[in-house]
Amino acid sequence: MELNRRISLLVTTLSGKLISLLSFVLGVNVAQGATATQSSTWRGVYTADRAVDGNTGKIFFRDTCTHTACNNQNPYWTVNLGRTHNINSLTIHNPDQARGRLHDVKIEVFATDPATGGGAGAQLCATIGSTPVASATSTTLTCTTGTKGQYIRISKSNLQPTHFNFFCDALLLCEVEVDATPAVNCPMGFERNQDSCYYFADDFVESWFTARLACQTMGADLAVIESQDENNFIKGRLATIAGSNKWSFYAGLHKLNDQMTWKWIDPKAVTGVPSGPPNTASAFSDWRSGQGSDTQASHCLAFDRPNTNAVFQWYDERCSNNGRYVCEVSPTFPTSPCGKCAK
CATH class of the missing domain: 2.60.120.260 (Galactose-binding domain-like)
Incomplete structure (x- = not known):
């Protein structure tokens, strides 16, 4: 009887949390x-x-x-x-x-x-x-x-x-x-696009993991690309920020331990980019030719370009490489932004 009561209580609690999350997202x-x-x-x-x-x-x-x-x-x-x-x-x-x-x-x-x-x-x-x-x-x-x-x-x-x-x-x-x-009120240093706010770091960190931690300390996380419009906005800003420098910028996509499956850090985003859709009903990716398919090492997504005259695109980067990064805070991700980031 006690076990049944505890199971019932757990189901009720989880159901309530799920309903609250769906209400927030939808x-x-x-x-x-x-x-x-x-x-x-x-x-x-x-x-x-x-x-x-x-x-x-x-x-x-x-x-x-x-x-x-x-x-x-x-x-x-x-x-x-x-x-x-x-x-x-x-x-x-x-x-x-x-x-x-x-x-x-x-x-x-x-x-x-x-x-x-x-x-x-x-x-x-x-x-x-x-x-x-x-x-x-x-x-x-x-x-x-x-x-x-x-x-x-x-x-x-x-x-x-x-x-x-x-x-x-x-x-x-x-x-x-x-x-x-x-709706999100962008914190200082962030730029608005639609209903998300972005921070473009022009100083480099030691790895993709360090970049993510830097974003999280600001109540944000590495950017999750949901659409062509969002991707174009980020690429345009990176071109301006990088100027004539050969810089790369981490975003919130990484490969799982199977070395085959790409996954966004947003738990609501769909696994399997680019073969499946990320956060939208239609599939979207912006890999440069030859990128995104290497299965030999652990990799993370970075915006990069072969030379300073080319546009930024998605590159399959080693997660341990130095790089800059793009942070994002939106109404639904991270789900618990810091108090100064979204009041």
């Missing part, structure tokens, strides 16, 4: 458990936190829903995601007692708290027009590409007058789910 409902506030609270009971408690049930008097006060002329609800995110979409779960209340809604994203003077930088994510969303349904609203911030506010306008013995036109929400991915 951007699934980053609002759950976040701090939420609203402009007012009906009867002091239907508080803002009820819309981020994970209960997506839509029966108002049974499930956990929010409700602003009836005399609130400009009701709103705000969630603080805790850090800057790239916002993809919101899903609003509308209660069965909505009765046409979910209308004329504006969803805005802010870098700072709009309740303390941060409203000037509002980014419009989406709107709901005058036609109400049906009761007891869910609606998903896709944000405009590039919408980014820490605070999301749902506000309502054009309220109908409250009549005696008739429902008030307040803001009701049973649950708000936010599909988003964390």
Whole structure:
């Protein structure tokens, strides 16, 4: 019995960690458990936190829903995601007692708290027009590409007058789910490209392993190449940094002990470059002709070039050779960046 209990506890713990990791990587409902506030609270009971408690049930008097006060002329609800995110979409779960209340809604994203003077930088994510969303349904609203911030506010306008013995036109929400991915604020000395930050070291280290350690001390890791665009960005910067020098730069690809299989240091990346895809659906590699296939020694990826007039490409380098390096920190790798690197 005790063994079964321990196994069950272990499975539950691992499942929870896996779900948390997938949520971080895929951007699934980053609002759950976040701090939420609203402009007012009906009867002091239907508080803002009820819309981020994970209960997506839509029966108002049974499930956990929010409700602003009836005399609130400009009701709103705000969630603080805790850090800057790239916002993809919101899903609003509308209660069965909505009765046409979910209308004329504006969803805005802010870098700072709009309740303390941060409203000037509002980014419009989406709107709901005058036609109400049906009761007891869910609606998903896709944000405009590039919408980014820490605070999301749902506000309502054009309220109908409250009549005696008739429902008030307040803001009701049973649950708000936010599909988003964390954004990275580049630390000093790093350069941004898309949503990753890069550090290009112009001093050499003794080996690929030393280069990786140098990156990790900065809360980053050796760069993992996910696309042609990213590869082109790195190659362009290396050409500028190296100038007329014959330098090579380590990145985060190395060969396993079988001396055949290349593997990215990012555990989410696929083993088998270049025969299989790295982090994307389509295979990508940039080996110089004749590189990447030697099985005689332990090797690591380095950007190099045969002469200073040529472009940088992937070279099969001995991991023990001296070299420079490229570090990267992104929203999903390393999974636990240092505090100064991604707040």
